[in-house]
Amino acid sequence: MKFRSLAVAAVAALSLTALAACGSSGDKNDASSGPKTIDVWLMKGSVSDDFLKRFTDDFAAKHTDVKLNVQIQEWNGIGPKIIGALASKDAPDVIEVGNTQVAQYSASGGVRDLTDKKADLQGDDWIEGLAGPGNYEGKQFGIPYYAANRVVVYRKDLFAAAGITTPPKTREEWLAATAKLNTGGNQGIYLPGQNFYVLSGFIWDEGGDLAVKDGENWKGALSSPEALKGMDFYKQIQALGKGPKDSDEAKPTQTDVFAQGKVAQMIAVPGAAELIVQANPALKDKLGFFPIPGKTADKPGAVFTGGSDLIVPEASDAPDAAYTFIKELAGEKWQVDLAKSMKYVPNRKALASQVTGDEGTSAMAAGAANGKATPNSPNWAAVEAKNPIKEYQTKVLTGGDPAAAAQAADAIITEALNSGK
Amino acid sequence: MALAQLERTAPAPEPDPPARARRGRPRVLPYLLIAPTVLGMAYLLIYPLIRNLVVSFQKFGIAQLIRGGADFVGFDNYRAIFTDDKFWSVVGRTFAFTAINVVLIMVLSTLVALLIDALGKWMRFLLMGGLVLAWAIPVLAATTVFQWLFQSQLGVVNWVLVKLGFTQYDGYAWFADGTSTFAIIVIMIVWQSVPFAALTLYAAITTVPKEIYESASMDGAGPVRMFGLITFPILRPMFGLILCLEVIWVFKSFVQIWVISQGGPGDATLTLPVYAYQIAQSLNRYDLGAAISMVTVLLLTVVLLAYFRQLFKEEGEL
Numbered sequence: 001m002k003f004r005s006l007a008v009a010a011v012a013a014l015s016l017t018a019l020a021a022c023g024s025s026g027d028k029n030d031a032s033s034g035p036k037t038i039d040v041w042l043m044k045g046s047v048s049d050d051f052l053k054r055f056t057d058d059f060a061a062k063h064t065d066v067k068l069n070v071q072i073q074e075w076n077g078i079g080p081k082i083i084g085a086l087a088s089k090d091a092p093d094v095i096e097v098g099n100t101q102v103a104q105y106s107a108s109g110g111v112r113d114l115t116d117k118k119a120d121l122q123g124d125d126w127i128e129g130l131a132g133p134g135n136y137e138g139k140q141f142g143i144p145y146y147a148a149n150r151v152v153v154y155r156k157d158l159f160a161a162a163g164i165t166t167p168p169k170t171r172e173e174w175l176a177a178t179a180k181l182n183t184g185g186n187q188g189i190y191l192p193g194q195n196f197y198v199l200s201g202f203i204w205d206e207g208g209d210l211a212v213k214d215g216e217n218w219k220g221a222l223s224s225p226e227a228l229k230g231m232d233f234y235k236q237i238q239a240l241g242k243g244p245k246d247s248d249e250a251k252p253t254q255t256d257v258f259a260q261g262k263v264a265q266m267i268a269v270p271g272a273a274e275l276i277v278q279a280n281p282a283l284k285d286k287l288g289f290f291p292i293p294g295k296t297a298d299k300p301g302a303v304f305t306g307g308s309d310l311i312v313p314e315a316s317d318a319p320d321a322a323y324t325f326i327k328e329l330a331g332e333k334w335q336v337d338l339a340k341s342m343k344y345v346p347n348r349k350a351l352a353s354q355v356t357g358d359e360g361t362s363a364m365a366a367g368a369a370n371g372k373a374t375p376n377s378p379n380w381a382a383v384e385a386k387n388p389i390k391e392y393q394t395k396v397l398t399g400g401d402p403a404a405a406a407q408a409a410d411a412i413i414t415e416a417l418n419s420g421k
Numbered sequence: 422m423a424l425a426q427l428e429r430t431a432p433a434p435e436p437d438p439p440a441r442a443r444r445g446r447p448r449v450l451p452y453l454l455i456a457p458t459v460l461g462m463a464y465l466l467i468y469p470l471i472r473n474l475v476v477s478f479q480k481f482g483i484a485q486l487i488r489g490g491a492d493f494v495g496f497d498n499y500r501a502i503f504t505d506d507k508f509w510s511v512v513g514r515t516f517a518f519t520a521i522n523v524v525l526i527m528v529l530s531t532l533v534a535l536l537i538d539a540l541g542k543w544m545r546f547l548l549m550g551g552l553v554l555a556w557a558i559p560v561l562a563a564t565t566v567f568q569w570l571f572q573s574q575l576g577v578v579n580w581v582l583v584k585l586g587f588t589q590y591d592g593y594a595w596f597a598d599g600t601s602t603f604a605i606i607v608i609m610i611v612w613q614s615v616p617f618a619a620l621t622l623y624a625a626i627t628t629v630p631k632e633i634y635e636s637a638s639m640d641g642a643g644p645v646r647m648f649g650l651i652t653f654p655i656l657r658p659m660f661g662l663i664l665c666l667e668v669i670w671v672f673k674s675f676v677q678i679w680v681i682s683q684g685g686p687g688d689a690t691l692t693l694p695v696y697a698y699q700i701a702q703s704l705n706r707y708d709l710g711a712a713i714s715m716v717t718v719l720l721l722t723v724v725l726l727a728y729f730r731q732l733f734k735e736e737g738e739l
Contacts, residue, residue: 080702083705104483104705107484109484109488110487242574244594245573245592245594246573246594246596382705385703386683386699391687394594394596394597395597398594
């Protein structure tokens with residue numbers, strides 16, 4: 001009895017503190033006086049600390065009526081977090097969203113229509129890989145922010161030591177060179193088993209796709225003969241190194257693996273070179289770039305055009321200040337700066353000429369000519385959230401039957417893309 | 422309540438204060454003490470449960486979440502999940518998963534409890550310390566450690582196996598195969614559950630009078646018979662209680678499975694709680710997810726009823 005009343009008192013005390021904790025919450029804009037504070041969510045890896053400081057200092061000097069509060073978010077688990085923010089009454093004012101996910105948010109009705117700002121931002125010149133996904137049913141919800149596509153980052157010294165003088169231009173040359181490099185404790189290439197963006201490129205090269213639209217309905221297409229050929233090539237090149245068959249480029253972080261100095265090549269955006277040198281300064285000046293080789297020498301391999309759009313939630317209480325921010329970040333000055341410092345493709349075609357001269361960005365630009373996007377459906381984000389493609393890759397790489405594994409993955413993709421119709 | 426309070430605060434002369442409590446007139450203080458708990462529970466458990474129930478009868482996707490205005494669709498969501506073969510295979514897997522885990526936990530923790538009882542002072546101290554440590558590690562931390570143990574390239578399990586001469590395990594991907602992923606999750610959950618069950622059973626075993634064992638051994642009973650005829654019958658309520666608690670704990674385990682495999686590969690480790698979360702968060706079908714979790718709640722309630730029955734029976738005995 002004594003014990004029980006003690007327990008009750010303890011629980012009561014606990015629940016009291018819990019309730020008290022719920023009561024306090026930050027106070028935000030005081031609508032009337034002083035500068036507006038806007039909350040901005042940018043994604044990890046989208047800006048460097050240096051760039052962010054330059055930008056915010058300049059912004060603070062120019063726009064004294066707007067105060068910036070930039071938060072950097074992790075990619076992992078971002079979907080539910082953004083959906084939660086869009087549904088809340090205290091949403092951030094600007095959110096950076098991946099171009100494969102923006103359609104989902106646009107379709108939800110929680111994002112502000114920015115079609116009337118398109119002319120002001122010279123939207124006719126936007127690159128298609130960002131403007132297209134940001135457009136839903138003829139309205140522009142996502143403002144193109146930056147793009148990037150994958151290239152091969154390689155060690156010039158290891159290539160020279162193996163007697164390879166020019167970077168490979170076809171798949172055959174690439175396989176031969178990689179096999180040559182894959183000796184003496186070095187990995188020819190570090191390709192984790194679950195990099196599905198790389199696989200998508202190989203599949204597009206063969207003329208296949210991840211999913212196809214059949215009338216109103218989508219269908220997973222990994223089991224098509226073309227897509228299976230793409231997976232077969234992935235398996236061949238993946239075997240020329242020790243990339244884990246059961247995880248992706250984030251686990252472990254592939255730039256860190258590369259920085260240990262035992263890897264001759266990896267597939268990443270050119271900006272990754274910066275992270276490698278940061279982790280291992282000895283590799284400075286030893287890194288080179290070439291476009292992912294295609295089936296023939298005259299055309300580089302197809303690549304996934306990755307990138308981000310900026311959106312303004314309907315729930316934002318300062319949409320005008322939010323637009324002021326977007327106009328700066330998506331405008332010429334900072335786009336050129338961002339593209340140079342982060343090795344990105346700027347959001348407008350006309351700006352591309354201002355960022356030439358860098359080996360990484362020119363390799364990226366060569367590949368970008370053959371850039372493609374994931375299926376343009378609001379539900380594509382659901383596919384990535386569950387990602388059956390990664391599981392399919394692991395299955396095939398560990399000796400499973402490709403056709404059966406592809407059919408299983410297709411069934412999940414089909415279900416996800418047609419869900420909620 | 423308010424009236425009773427007024428009456429209470431009125432300084433009326435009480436002829437016989439000790440007799441008052443015995444007559445059982447309402448007392449306010451106990452209710453006041455328990456009110457925060459009840460309110461907290463209502464807000465954190467009952468409100469979400471009711472909300473979940475409502476959502477399970479609506480069409481509720483990402484658009485309804487953000488803009489509001491969800492329509493009621495009757496039993497459509499329940500019809501959708503009950504006619505889906507996948508749902509039934511998940512239900513079957515959940516029960517099989519629970520059964521395997523609980524049997525292993527009960528057997529191992531009983532053996533460990535008997536071992537603690539039989540050990541000398543120092544070894545007992547050491548073993549109990551180990552159990553408490555294993556129990557004290559947060560679930561998420563322990564799960565991450567297991568993930569690292571079985572990592573294909575850098576994991577210590579593959580390293581040991583290769584050192585022992587099993588070279589086929591060089592870079593072996595444990596989590597690519599359904600059966601091995603399932604087995605690893607079972608090992609992990611059993612490892613996380615045994616300490617609590619073993620320590621509780623050990624505490625119970627110490628309450629059995631030693632004289633009974635002494636006289637039994639004089640009559641020539643071996644350890645197995647002594648357990649079967651003395652320990653187990655005396656501690657049956659305790660075994661029943663632990664069994665119920667472990668069933669609940671295993672049935673609803675989510676973190677371990679989600680972190681390790683997210684229900685994969687394929688559907689190999691997809692149990693009801695993981696399935697509900699996957700449908701709601703990955704497909705953004707909050708309505709279907711709500712229906713699945715309502716079914717999960719109902720299934721668990723059946724187990725809980727058995728648990729409460731046990732609890733009340735025991736209180737009657739004490």
